[in-house]
Amino acid sequence: MPAELAPMLTPAQVAERSGLSVPTLHYYEREGLIRSARTVGNQRRYARETLRRLAFIRAAVRVGVPLADIRAALDTLPDARTPTPADWANLSARWRAQLDERIAALTRLRDDLSGCIACGCLSLATCALHNPGDHHGHTQRGGNRLG
Template identity: 55%
Template sequence: MSKKNSGFDPRRTLSVGEVATRAGVAVSALHFYESKKLIASERSEGNQRRYRRGVLRRVAVIKAAQRVGIPLDEIKAALDSLPPDRPPTADDWASLSTRWRDDLNKRITELEALRDHLDGCIGCGCLSVASCPLRNPYDKLGREGPGARLLGEKLMRA
């Protein structure tokens, strides 16, 4: 997303170090976000990254979303739905957070179910592949045939 801009005005932009300091993230995080097309920079005539000030709000949205466990690909899709020429607004954040709310509630429910199963398993310590309520509830995987099984959602439905 980096681009050269012939109308570049360094007084209206921030260096990568300034953004990192003001946003409270590492310079490497900004480079990573840029490589994932979550944020964009422009290049000065000296080929240095320069960011528009609105990037600070985008980084804030990214960090808030990451804090609640939103995957980067979902954050990118959400940011892509916003106009690129302005920073996200409070209304934008309300829309994005509403969009993520159902998924967060589902994950909270799944984590609570895992926690409740964990309490009963701590005492036995067996983690038996055949009978452990966390690893293989009711030996459901054995009934599906031989071989490895993905447990993600199957474990949550137990």
């Protein structure tokens, strides 16, 4: 059946099938991630292809890609079409370096936290976790701050 003749889905149907809430669908629409059409009675309706687009968005969100980056990636697709497996491969390859950097940062944070627990210094002046290299002491006058 051609897309223009395919039955449109209500927000409740899309929510049930995608596992997302209706307010999340509305939020994604406001953010330009998905689109809806309006009935004569001004009710939202979504094309079936929206489910695949939502699956793409959920997968990207699950690995920590910010919505702004997801929107920018989706905007690169011609005619705002639904991402294909090839699109996912290309876009996820772009995000891989960012994810690797975040993983490395979280690993360092975890290791620093383990060291902090063992150390027990609780010193804002010398604590490697809260004030590495006494950065705040060199850049600010007065007391240090957590950050």
